[in-house]
Amino acid sequence: MKRNTRARSKIVPIKAFESQDFMQSPDARVLRLLAEYFEPRRRLRMLNARDTIVFFGSARTASPEVANKSYRVLKSRVAKSAHPSRKLLADLESAKMDVDMAKYYEDAVELARLLTKWSKSLDGEKRFIVCSGGGPGMMEAANRGAKKAGGPSMGFNISLPFEQFPNPYIDQELCFEFHYFFMRKFWFAYLAKALVIFPGGFGTLDEFFEVLTLLQTKKISKPLSIVVYGSEYWREVINFESMIRHHMISPEDMKLFTFADTPEFAFEFLKKGLIKNYL
Numbered sequence: 336m337k338r339n340t341r342a343r344s345k346i347v348p349i350k351a352f353e354s355q356d357f358m359q360s361p362d363a364r365v366l367r368l369l370a371e372y373f374e375p376r377r378r379l380r381m382l383n384a385r386d387t388i389v390f391f392g393s394a395r396t397a398s399p400e401v402a403n404k405s406y407r408v409l410k411s412r413v414a415k416s417a418h419p420s421r422k423l424l425a426d427l428e429s430a431k432m433d434v435d436m437a438k439y440y441e442d443a444v445e446l447a448r449l450l451t452k453w454s455k456s457l458d459g460e461k462r463f464i465v466c467s468g469g470g471p472g473m474m475e476a477a478n479r480g481a482k483k484a485g486g487p488s489m490g491f492n493i494s495l496p497f498e499q500f501p502n503p504y505i506d507q508e509l510c511f512e513f514h515y516f517f518m519r520k521f522w523f524a525y526l527a528k529a530l531v532i533f534p535g536g537f538g539t540l541d542e543f544f545e546v547l548t549l550l551q552t553k554k555i556s557k558p559l560s561i562v563v564y565g566s567e568y569w570r571e572v573i574n575f576e577s578m579i580r581h582h583m584i585s586p587e588d589m590k591l592f593t594f595a596d597t598p599e600f601a602f603e604f605l606k607k608g609l610i611k612n613y614l
Contacts, residue, residue, distance in 0.1 A: 371518040375511050379526070382508060386613065387466035387489060387526040388450055388605065390443060391542045392473025392533030402437040406430040439533050439565055440476040445598040446531065446564075447480025453606060455486050463528060463609060464489050468519075469501050469510065473533045478504035491519050520545060528613055529560040529605045532592075534568040550591050560608030561592035562601045569594070 357363055379385070397405070409427045413419045447465045454463040465481035467474035469490025481488035482504045490505035493513045501510055513519040524546060532543045543563075549555040563569050578584045595601035 368515060368518060371513055371515055372521070375522055378508070378511075384464055384487070384489065384509065385526065386462055386528045387464050387523075388454075388529045388531070388609075389523050389527045390447065390465065390467045390473065390477035390531045390533065391535060391539050392439070392443065392476075393535035393539060394468075394470045394472040394474060395536070396436050396440050396472040396476070396534070397433050398440050398476070399434075399437040402430070402433040406434050436534065439568075440473060442564065442598050443473050443476035443531075443533055444480040444483065446601050447477045448484045449480075449598060449602040450605065451481045451484035451486035453602075455484065457614070464509070466491065466523070466526070467502075467505075468492065468538075469505060471500070471502055473535065475502035475504060476533075477531075478502055491522055493519050524549065524555060527559060528557075529562075529609055531562045531564055531601065531605070532569075533564045534572075547588075547591055551588060558608070558612035560605050560612070562595045562604060563592045564595050564601060566594040566596055 351357055352366075358366065406427070409423070409430050413423060413427050416423065450463065451465055457463070464487045465477055466489040467477040469478075469492030474490065478488040478490055479502075487509060488504055488506050489509040489511075490501055491511050491513060492501045492505075493516065501512075511522070513522075520542065523542070530546060532539065546555070546559075546561070550559060575584070575589060579586055579589070593604055595604060
């Protein structure tokens with residue numbers, strides 16, 4: 336019997352989808368985009384997670400515990416200093432603002448708790464899941480409230496060089512990580528049956544106005560109850576009345592959302608809309 340004397344090649348070929356060099360290249364961008372659509376789609380379908388209540392808000396808002404502790408430390412330093420520096424006084428003023436804004440964190444926890452408790456009383460597995468951007472601040476508050484009620488808690492996190500990291504109140508199987516903002520926004524809008532906009536900065540404004548634009552132009556045709564939480568903050572930041580006066584929006588556009596200043600009012604408004612539109 337003759338032996339096969341041909342030398343085996345020392346080259347070990349790599350499949351294209353196993354090549355990190357290729358998968359991270361510009362040429363594979365479309366594959367990465369598809370992955371951020373199909374992987375969440377598959378996981379959500381397996382978990383029977385179809386309906387969400389989305390919370391938007393600042394990643395910078397501290398919890399009352401953290402804000403009050405920082406304020407007490409700085410206040411003590413100022414009290415012990417015979418001649419406190421301008422920087423120390425400015426830090427104290429900044430810490431006082433953090434304490435004032437922390438009320439929104441507390442309200443987000445309570446609203447998410449109320450919604451999750453009510454959702455758990457409905458028929459249907461994992462109905463109306465509280466979903467946030469997955470990070471700290473107001474996002475953490477929403478997920479914290481959902482866990483406080485003993486319900487599921489979802490987070491659509493995104494990789495950023497600062498601020499953004501998954502908070503500890505998200506369920507492992509419902510924690511998603513995105514690279515592309517627009518794919519993350521797609522999943523926010525696609526699953527949402529209601530939306531809550533808490534005080535925030537550029538990111539929150541971007542998310543808020545994109546949803547309003549999609550509703551105004553009928554690109555989102557499903558009913559979507561929207562609460563803009565914290566009328567004092569939002570009316571100072573955005574002059575909606577001026578936009579109407581300058582004919583940039585119509586008075587009818589203001590019916591796309593409702594202001595709320597208490598968790599109880601926001602809860603009743605959202606519950607009424609969800610029952611009417613989806614139950």
